[in-house]
Amino acid sequence: MPQMKLLRITLLLLLVLSLTPAACAYSYERILDEPWDHSPITVFIDDENVPLHYSPTYYTQVEKSLEYWEEGGNGKLAYTPVFEFTNSEKADIRIRWVENLENIEGAPAGVAGYAKPHLVNGRFVRVDIVLEVGNYQGRGWRQYGDGTMLAISKHELGHALGLGHSDDPRDIMYPEYELRDDVNPLLLSKYASLLRTGALAALVALLFIGISWRSSRKKRKKLEDKYLK
Structure with missing residues (x-):
């Protein structure tokens, strides 16, 4: 019957809609367009003017962050930023590092960086970005790896470009910092040659063990064929 058929179609559509996630489930905050x-x-x-545990590789992570936003970033900007490096401290965006924000600047626990904009007539005239090189995990202090520094600098540059926070955990503007890697970049650069030598030695040892095992297996097979017929 037509009415029953229409009812079934309606119920089916309602079921599909209830199982389909909302397209705009996350909200987004924009400071300035x-x-x-x-x-x-x-x-x-x-x-x-860097702290004790600063790594030269952090500079590279900031460069990558600037490229990230020039290439579109997270897709939330209303414009395409273009950056220009300068040696003048009167730059639009000034970036520096400290050992730890909690101890040095009294920041809340878990804050790995901040961007402080200075506004005139509703526009940014300068933004100061401060990034820390490590934080406390329990009682111990641990230095950030390059992956973490890259994420932090991307996030703070997003603020410097007018973006607020997102409640989407996958977005770079999500207000939560996690230690994504614990590879100390200073130790890595200091012992890079030693690590490469150790890795090569381990590879050679594995190849030797593999060759010896195959040779031993062939000899055993010959003995079995000769005496266990």
């Missing part, structure tokens, strides 16, 4: 009134945006990275 157009925070800067000029382009390019100048960037000063202070890699001279």
Whole structure:
């Protein structure tokens, strides 16, 4: 009957809709759509006045972060930023590192960096970004690896470009920092040659063991064929 058929179709559509996730389940906060009134945006990275556990590889992570946003970032910007490096501390965005934000600047636990914008007439005239090189895990302090520094610098640069926080855990603007890697970049650079030598030695040892095992297996097979017929 037509009415029964229509009822079945309606129920089927309701079931499909109930099982389909919402397309816009996450909310997004934007501080300013157009925070800067000029382009390019100048960037000063202070890699001279650095803390004890600063790694030169952190500079590279900031460079990668700038490229990330120039290439579209997380897709939430209303414009395409263009950056220009400068040696002047009067740059639009100034980036520096500290040993630990909790101890040095009294930041809450778990905060790995911050971006402080200075506004005039509703536009950014300068943004100071401060990144820490490590944090406490339990009673011990642990230095951040390059992967963590890359994530932190991407996040803070997002704020410097006018973005707020997202409640999507997959978004770079999600307000939570996790230690994604614990490979100390200073130790890695210091012992890189030693690690490579050790890895090569281990590979040679494995190849030797494999060859010896195959040779031993062939000899055993010959003996079995000769005496266990």
